[in-house]
Amino acid sequence: MSINNDQPDLQRRDFIGKTVLAAGAATVAPGVLLTVANAGSDEGVSSAVRWGMLIDTNKCVDGCSACVEACDKENGIDLIERPQGQSDEMWNAQRPQWIRKVKLRDTQTGEISNLPMMCQHCEHPPCVDVCPTGASFKRADGIVMVDRHICIGCRYCMMACPYKARSFIHQDIAEQLTSAPRGKGCVESCHLCANRIDAGRETTACQDACNQEGHKAILFGDLKNPDSEIARALKAQHSRQIRADLELNTGVRYTNV
Amino acid sequence: MGSLSGIRRFAGMVVGGALMLLATGAISDSAVTKGSKAAGLDTCVAPTAAMRRNHMDYLKHDRRETVHKGIRNTQYSLAECVECHAEKDSAGAYKPVNADGQFCESCHSYVAVNLTCFQCHRKTPENMSGNGTAMREGDQRQVFGLLQSVDQPLSLSRDELTRLHAKIEGN
Numbered sequence: 001m002s003i004n005n006d007q008p009d010l011q012r013r014d015f016i017g018k019t020v021l022a023a024g025a026a027t028v029a030p031g032v033l034l035t036v037a038n039a040g041s042d043e044g045v046s047s048a049v050r051w052g053m054l055i056d057t058n059k060c061v062d063g064c065s066a067c068v069e070a071c072d073k074e075n076g077i078d079l080i081e082r083p084q085g086q087s088d089e090m091w092n093a094q095r096p097q098w099i100r101k102v103k104l105r106d107t108q109t110g111e112i113s114n115l116p117m118m119c120q121h122c123e124h125p126p127c128v129d130v131c132p133t134g135a136s137f138k139r140a141d142g143i144v145m146v147d148r149h150i151c152i153g154c155r156y157c158m159m160a161c162p163y164k165a166r167s168f169i170h171q172d173i174a175e176q177l178t179s180a181p182r183g184k185g186c187v188e189s190c191h192l193c194a195n196r197i198d199a200g201r202e203t204t205a206c207q208d209a210c211n212q213e214g215h216k217a218i219l220f221g222d223l224k225n226p227d228s229e230i231a232r233a234l235k236a237q238h239s240r241q242i243r244a245d246l247e248l249n250t251g252v253r254y255t256n257v
Numbered sequence: 258m259g260s261l262s263g264i265r266r267f268a269g270m271v272v273g274g275a276l277m278l279l280a281t282g283a284i285s286d287s288a289v290t291k292g293s294k295a296a297g298l299d300t301c302v303a304p305t306a307a308m309r310r311n312h313m314d315y316l317k318h319d320r321r322e323t324v325h326k327g328i329r330n331t332q333y334s335l336a337e338c339v340e341c342h343a344e345k346d347s348a349g350a351y352k353p354v355n356a357d358g359q360f361c362e363s364c365h366s367y368v369a370v371n372l373t374c375f376q377c378h379r380k381t382p383e384n385m386s387g388n389g390t391a392m393r394e395g396d397q398r399q400v401f402g403l404l405q406s407v408d409q410p411l412s413l414s415r416d417e418l419t420r421l422h423a424k425i426e427g428n
Contacts, residue, residue: 044326045327147324147325149320177379178336182377184376186377197327
């Protein structure tokens with residue numbers, strides 16, 4: 001099989017993983033293996049779910065930024081102040097942004113489409129591959145996030161991300177939300193409102209804002225549950241992953257783009 | 258004979274009392290701030306002695322549970338520390354727990370340990386309508402709870418203190 005991109009060979013990785021696992025199982029007593037297996041399903045997030053999003057770009061309205069504002073408010077991004085004396089240009093280039101509006105124009109037909117772009121929560125995230133400390137990680141339920149306790153601010157993940165989804169905090173932060181700690185020198189990005197999900201809620205702030213505006217372009221849910229609204233929508237209509245050629249298997253998908 | 262033992266007993270009481278006062282003074286320096294919610298509570302989420310010795314390990318363990326496994330109802334949480342230990346100023350606004358003389362900072366500066374939690378984490382409770390002083394009303398006895406006072410002597414016994422010190426040396 002020829003590989004025509006620079007992504008890791010996942011079949012090889014899978015094979016090595018399984019071989020190691022099998023070797024481990026053969027050397028460990030069956031009773032011990034059993035307790036290890038049980039410990040995994042103890043508590044906390046489970047790999048039985050995978051959170052994802054489906055965004056209908058036809059419904060995303062030009063000029064509307066309700067999702068961006070809601071995200072900024074939910075995650076305390078609006079509390080971040082511009083460093084003294086920083087130019088507009090620098091501030092706009094460097095200010096943290098978890099979700100942003102992107103306008104695409106087909107140069108041949110002139111067709112314009114709008115879409116929100118954020119962390120795509122890949123199954124095989126390049127940001128996790130390159131992280132030298134293990135700060136960038138994927139939760140069992142598919143959410144890709146940064147453990148800021150471990151992040152050293154090297155920004156490799158920002159370079160590795162094909163979606164430009166990550167932001168870096170350049171300045172000291174005076175005020176944070178309890179649910180959104182943030183400080184100078186760490187990278188951050190959309191975590192699909194993990195704090196809301198952990199609290200048992202099943203919507204994200206951007207989705208709520210979009211619904212409130214009446215656009216209903218964002219659908220959030222469990223990709224692995226065949227009865228969930230998002231799984232049914234994905235089954236019913238054609239959707240795309242952005243840069244599907246990278247074989248990252250993104251959790252955020254788009255229709256009509 | 259009788260008067261001699263009386264004098265000795267009296268001297269012993271004086272020395273004992275002085276020692277006890279000293280001990281209480283030393284402990285109350287590092288105790289919770291008046292006017293914080295914690296001052297009205299009987300106990301922290303674990304025995305005071307254990308919290309004093311091990312709070313950093315508890316927090317470090319549970320932060321991993323929270324960030325990586327999404328378990329947010331852990332026994333130990335920094336948000337809860339702030340919620341209980343933040344003191345209100347005269348205007349009714351919360352003082353940051355890492356400000357001079359406040360709960361976290363006073364002890365950390367005494368032992369010369371950098372307090373870096375609040376470079377990223379919020380320093381005051383979020384709910385501004387919260388009742389900062391949780392002194393129980395209608396209780397005849399003045400409730401100090403975690404706040405150590407002469408009226409209500411150490412919740413930490415001699416044995417506990419000795420054991421803690423032994424542990425500190427052992428480590």
